[in-house]
Amino acid sequence: MFPVLQIGPLAIQTYPLALLLAGWAALAIAARGAQRQGLDGDHLYNLGLYGFLAGVVAARIGHVITYWSSYRGQLLEIFGFNTQAFLLWPGLAAGLLVAGWYVRRHRLPLARVLDAAAPGVLVGVAIAGVGALLAGRFPGAAADLPWSVDLWGVRRHPSQLYEAAAALVAAAFAARAQRGGARPGAAALIALLGYGLGRWLLEPFRAESAVILGGLRLAQVLGLAASLAALWGLARQRMAHLTPSGSSSPEVSARTSGEGDGG
């Protein structure tokens, strides 16, 4: 494993580097997807940038509030360049809120924006997964298989690669729906379905999972819930489309393939 890349005198942490790369790839692919959807690609870059900045600020504010007794004596630390002093959830929430605000303010069609972003985000997830394997993050469960990887004296599932592969498959289906002119929101729903199913199916190959309610793996529960919600959304789209009258053939064939693949 290579948690740190040593380039001459420079020591770069692999996982943060992979996350950076993942974010860049996600934005670049999403911007191209936006053009395909008839949107301005710059909007996607702006969404990413504003969401990221808001997320960083909120994540720090969350940390300051949570550990206020530690900050009280040294207020300058609030603005300190410390990459550890962040809380994930407030950051994520603020990032989404600001992105939502941006979409409203520019009157962007939300479903189309999500469709544009979905494949790119999943490619980013896959890149992060490869980075996690290289850095030895989120280790797999012990297993002696021909393709097992050795980490800290234990042969393990390369579960990070399983998850990366699942994300890429989901990205491919979402991209196909996007190109095939599926209804607004369908590509995003297919992406959510694929990602959710992947987490639900593959989480048990991780060595460690957050658990709830007597040992159920949280990621599995959330993954299944997301998949069901996405499937329900896709079903509603199909129903709404089918009930009024017949259907225009090219759209139906595109969506049928997308839905069949996803399910």
Place this chain on the structure above:
Amino acid sequence: MSRIRWNILLALVALVGAAWIWVNRLPDAGAAAVSAAGLPPAPAIGHPAPDFTLVDVAGEPVTLTALRGQPVVLNFWATWCPPCRAELPELQAASERLRGQVAIIGVNQVEAAERVRSFAADLALTFTMPLDERGQVSRAYNVRSLPTTFFIDRNGVIRRIQSGALTEATLAQALESVYP
């Protein structure tokens, strides 16, 4: 697909999904320490911390496993490392605040005892400072950059690894993993 077929599909996914989740449930919290028992010691989260015995600046031997039953903050540092210098007062404050509850250990990486002693005196550091004179403990813990800090629970299992300087806030946050 008709409405009925969609409903059947949804129900099927929910059912199969719930079954797979149930089959793969984990034993509840508390069993974590048991699961670590089968793993070899390694500088990794969830593994038992590799044991060592070193002599500290006061000339006393320090053995990690002798501290079992108490959470341990195992910090690797050196006098030439500016971020280490920045965080050592935080570790000192924590060692005073948590005396008898959490063991704060600052392993010095490959420096002469005399140099470490005078440095510690300058900064008024009094917590335990073993001397890793040949660097073998740093190697066993795969320490690539300074400072690096391992948070080890009462059972000797590593729960968190932090590279880079700790502030009072990030130290408080990291401590939650071993001393809630």
